[in-house]
Amino acid sequence: DQQVKQNSPSLSVQEGRISILNCDYTNSMFDYFLWYKKYPAEGPTFLISISSIKDKNEDGRFTVFLNKSAKHLSLHIVPSQPGDSAVYFCAATAGGGADGLTFGKGTHLIIQP
């Protein structure tokens, strides 16, 4: 049973427009959420995170929104750039620390020129 779900395997967005990647979770114990970006043949790299006590966190072109009641979060990238083309993983943890992260399957974002 997947506790973190990314229902869109891929997403194509025109350069300069907004990219919106979605993530749903089922475990109400999750209290910290992260987005990782992964290029081919590289390890995931941390992008942005949000605590369950917040509903928005912004870092430059990247904003993460959290809707706890809907158990839903989204990553907004604006404006989208060619270098944003990658696989994006949503991840969550409950209580932090040694529990490890629970990842979604990822969404492959393709930025069209």
Added chain:
Amino acid sequence: GAGVSQSPRYKVAKRGQDVALRCDPISGHVSLFWYQQALGQGPEFLTYFQNEAQLDKSGLPSDRFFAERPEGSVSTLKIQRTQQEDSAVYLCASSLIAGGPPGGELFFGEGSRLTVL
């Protein structure tokens, strides 16, 4: 080195062979995690070390999987009698402090891709 280093990058094994995958975390990092990423899936937690102590091995899929970090730095993930379903990318990640997020950022290596024929 500057980042987490894993070796070998690629490994092809015949079914039944034993394999060993190595992870060199960032120097001084206390926490070390192993994840398994099957094709088309997200990474799945295998095990966690705090220094040399293996505090959580609940994600190891079977007793054929064994991990160690004897001196609290380099870690080895060993898979005995490999099976085809073991084919995956094995990712290692380290964190400066005990535990991972939110307290400590996780830094991932490039992974070791294992193919079992």
